[in-house]
Amino acid sequence: MALQNRSLTHAERTTQLTHTAATTVLTPLLINSRVWIPLNTASANALNAYLWQGEISDAPTNAPEAWAAGDKIYWDNTNSRFTNVATSNTLCGHAIEPKASAATTSGLIFFNTFAA
Numbered sequence: 001m002a003l004q005n006r007s008l009t010h011a012e013r014t015t016q017l018t019h020t021a022a023t024t025v026l027t028p029l030l031i032n033s034r035v036w037i038p039l040n041t042a043s044a045n046a047l048n049a050y051l052w053q054g055e056i057s058d059a060p061t062n063a064p065e066a067w068a069a070g071d072k073i074y075w076d077n078t079n080s081r082f083t084n085v086a087t088s089n090t091l092c093g094h095a096i097e098p099k100a101s102a103a104t105t106s107g108l109i110f111f112n113t114f115a116a
Contacts, residue, residue: 002026002058003026003027003028003037003056003057003058003059003060004026004056004057004058005026005037005039005051005054005055005056006054006055006056006057006108007051007054007055007056011054011055012051012053012054012055013051013052013053013054014039014049014050014051014052015049015050015052016047016048016049016050017031017036017047017048017050018045018046018047018048019031019038019042019044019045019048020044020045021044022041022042022043022044023038023040023041023042023048024038024041025038025039025040025041026038026039027080028059028075028080028092029077030075030077030090033090034090034092034113034114035075035090035092035111035113036050036051036052036113037050037051037052037056037111038050038051039051051111052112052113052114053111053112053113053114054111055096055108055109055110055111056093056106056108056109056111057105057106057107057108057109058105058106059081059082059105059106059109060080060081060082060104060105060106061081061082061083061099061103061104061105061106062076062079062081062083062085063101063102063103063104064101065083065084065085065099065101066098066099066100066101067084067095067098067099067106067107068095068098069095069096069097069098070094070095071084071094071095072084072086072091072093072094072115073091073092073093073094073095073106073109073111074086074089074090074091074092075089075090075092076088076089077089077090082106082109091115091116092111092112092113092115093109093110093111093112093115094109094110094112094115095107095108095109095110096108096109096110
């Protein structure tokens with residue numbers, strides 16, 4: 001199963017941007033050192049909608065990691081997955097649900113491009 005946008009209607013925050021590379025629906029990417037989630041597949045330099053705050057689930061993760069509710073969650077751009085390991089990764093939210101160490105996908109994550 002692929003990453004899912006689990007936000008309730010009107011609870012998600014989106015914006016429209018153009019990006020110099022092609023984008024794939026619900027495949028996170030870094031733009032200006034921030035993680036964005038495109039809501040559509042689009043060609044390079046095409047206007048697209050991006051999720052910048054909302055609840056996501058079933059996102060790719062690192063299998064040996066266990067998460068606790070409330071853990072800071074980072075985007076590992078090198079391996080294209082979410083992690084709770086800060087080193088060389090970009091903060092982008094917090095775990096809402098725990099994740100067992102054997103799981104390769106996440107439970108609920110509060111995703112926030114501007115997480116601090």
